[in-house]
Amino acid sequence: MKKLTAIATLTAGIVSGIADRIKMFIKKLTPNFILFIYRKYNGADAKEKRRIKRLEKRIINYLENVSSDKMTDEVREVLDYWKQRHSLSIFPYSYEQKYDPENVAVYRDNERDLCYVLHDGKRLYFKKEWNERCIKKYYYKLLAEQDAESPHRYETSGFHVKDGDVVVDAGVAEGNFALSVIEKVKKIYLFEVDEEWIEVLKVTFEPWMDKVVIINKYVSDNDENNCVTLDSLLGNERIDFIKADIEGAEIQLCLGAKAIFVLCTYHRHDDAKTLEKILTEKGFNTEFSRGYMIFMYEMYDKLKPPYLRRGLIRAVKNTDKYEAKEG
16 A cells, blocks of 8 residues: 555656646747737736726726716716727826826935825825835825816815814825825824824824824724714814715714815715715705716726716815815
8 A cells, every 4th residue: 555655656746747847848938928928918917907998998888878968078078088098097087197106206214214205395104115116106196186187186275274273184094185284284183093004104293293193093973893983082172174085984974073074985886975965964065076086996896887986075064164166
């Protein structure tokens, strides 16, 4: 029995060795350009590109066949943009082409062992493990996201943080919005649950820690587990402005707070309608940001007509000092 086992093991080893040699032989005989073509069209990146291309065709086909009453100027603008042979992107507008990651200057703080960019003249730090290329690609997207023509722009000339405001930034991430308004605010609450971002935020906002409060909790409509409502946490403290980009949990925040809002509405298919309904019932005047977004990060099979999603909703009370006007 032991001899049979030994023979079987030896045979398997010989067969495996022969197979490896055959593979090496084929690899040597195969021209490099053929291997390159194979990897190009069968690698993970290639599959993702094909998935995006299929999604693009689905969306264009849908938009080309919508009824005339739904073909608004905004929808037509998106369709015309794609027909000019632009590829699918989360922001389907030409303004994004103004931004190039190679134009982003990345600096290194050797003392803290962190990289940063200058955002409105102030240091905006990033996670320790992020290299220069990663930061360039990330930050240029932030710039495009807050372009004056972007459907994801938080502030406008008629809807913005004012001097002396108390602000809540829920889902602060790297802190670009908070940093852009830090010198205006009386106080700002930063909600973030990613421990790596929290460590970075402490460095970015070190010069203003007298008016910055970093809270490691999810903003929600309950106070269970690692969640908290704004009303229970802040009590009767006046809150002037709330910005929320919390991956689809904006509805829970909305149910548990009373203030002026700018909320993201693109994470889930029905967020825009749901948030508009809730805010209207709470006595807010609402309006959506201009244009549309395509949330390409959602699972392919979950994206459904009409595909185009509103980026933000802005909400103010009738008696508030703000006027929710685009500009």
